[in-house]
Amino acid sequence: MLERFKVPEQDQVKVSEDSLHKAVSAIFEKMGLTPEDATDGADMLVTADLRGIETHGVSNKMRDYVQQYSNGELNPRPNWRIERESPGTAVIDGDRGLGVILGPKAMRIAIDKARQVGIGIVTIHNSGHLGAVGQFAMQATKEDMVGMCATAIGSGILPTFGAEPKLGTNPISIAAPTKSEAPFLFDAATSAVAGNKIRLAERVGANLLPGWIAETDGTPIMEERPVPGRGQYHMLPIGGSRDQGSHKGYGVNMMVEIMATFLSGALPSMLNLSGLARHYFAAYYISAFTDLDTFKENMDQMLQTLRSTKPAPGHERVMYPGLSEYEEEQERHVSGIPLHKEVVEWFEGISGELSVPQLQII
């Protein structure tokens, strides 16, 4: 993550992983989830915060989820069901369950199918927010598979040349196992910048960079600016302007829409204002394709080559997707998770309100 998005030192409050997990799990149970689902959800969110993905961890999302359970948008006990199925595929109606909770179940089905026919694809429609898509991709690597996950949600992003937002932030991820290197994990929104990052920039008082947002008439803003007020800007696809390749970002964004939305028989958010999301999960059984050991050795060899690449002036080193998050996770296991003090204040309030144990500050 760019420095500008990190919680400033003076606003940080450190909490232990264990305490955060207990607090999140307890809140989920109070929302009506089963203890098992509450634990699964806490696993997903706390892991995001451990890996430094504040945008999709507890800090940036838990408030939304609580609000959505409280106002009935989300169903804490969804009667999710497989609507259509083949040996390699399944489509799930999520019955307004939170994606964070349904995701591990869907990826499990994809993994089982992949073990049978080499590849498993599962889609979900009628579901809430999925959290950090990369974590579902990682679920597959633990079974020696390549995992992919994507989610289609929202309509706040401009198509190239457009003046009206139509596209979701539509993040996509892929993860692959290794032998001794940190696992490969790519996970990114197909907007120039994740929607959550704009809120995070606002919270930490950071500027937005050129090519990240557009004027309300659709003209890409090509200089640095503070976060404009709500409704005073539109978001752009990866690339920003056409000359910088926004048509490629637009295409990858639509790729996610086809995989998650159309292959679950649903409509994109631009045509369906429910606020719900569609998800896509894929598991590739590596042994169906090639020798698993060779695959992992090849991955190690490539990742070592990438991180030992000579850096350009002004940069310390070259990284590969997933490396810095892995390092962050090792560090935070030991030193705790830095939350913004506003997040901790929210936890104090909600814990009192719901009568669940308070977060423990380190």
Add this chain to the structure above:
Amino acid sequence: MLERFKVPEQDQVKVSEDSLHKAVSAIFEKMGLTPEDATDGADMLVTADLRGIETHGVSNKMRDYVQQYSNGELNPRPNWRIERESPGTAVIDGDRGLGVILGPKAMRIAIDKARQVGIGIVTIHNSGHLGAVGQFAMQATKEDMVGMCATAIGSGILPTFGAEPKLGTNPISIAAPTKSEAPFLFDAATSAVAGNKIRLAERVGANLLPGWIAETDGTPIMEERPVPGRGQYHMLPIGGSRDQGSHKGYGVNMMVEIMATFLSGALPSMLNLSGLARHYFAAYYISAFTDLDTFKENMDQMLQTLRSTKPAPGHERVMYPGLSEYEEEQERHVSGIPLHKEVVEWFEGISGELSVPQLQII
């Protein structure tokens, strides 16, 4: 395609689709291909030129292919074989066959598997250039499937923060069928600009835009420049610089590498200097996921919404991926294919050399 890449009016020579197809097919036969393979190859290349994808059509690639067949890099009669197979997957050793020729066979296998188990994935390694990946994705839409295709080749692109190129241009594509709209087709290199486009810019005397290439020390060039001499620049991933999102382009680039290279048990070009490529084909059987008619109607509805989006100042309209290429194809069916006069001169030379019929100028 940006105006700067189009063949300037005064350098254009128009040829008929039919004549170009005959000439290409005849040249392929002289290279030792079977008549059937020669016809398949001509179909693929001429369709790229028809659709305005000059970078991957006859005009920009045929010379390379003839050279590679002539010097023995490519095998005109490859003994390709399925190395490993499961109900939903297959891995092919391409025996140094041209990807343009092997691709339709691989996508056919993926389509057959998808009809059986809902999804089919086929990878090829040890193969030559694939041409325009989007055309293989389109092959699936003709069978009422969603098609994806990607290819991993080369090592001329810098990883984010790197000073040494390691990544391929790794294009990716996805196509989906519609009811009455032009089919959706996204097809793009995961470099800021396709390698072939740099050669094309050189041929038409166009400048390269900010964020497209880097100095040889890895620093992204953030102003417009003429094409530097060979060896005087490096290429960048989609996004260009880190601030503009090159880490996302880097990630999508690596996604292609994992799908095409690692899932075919091969090594990326950075570790394997053979000059050969790895390919990935996926077919999703829509009826396994949802109702086919609904899928197509939903696609129409979304694509109509996108192209009727109000445009930003200075732009005539909003397009969706595949629309302008479809329109170009309709136009060129009637008025012929504009080739650069240098390409026509090359055809004249090679036709004489190989004793095949000359191109007919319109």
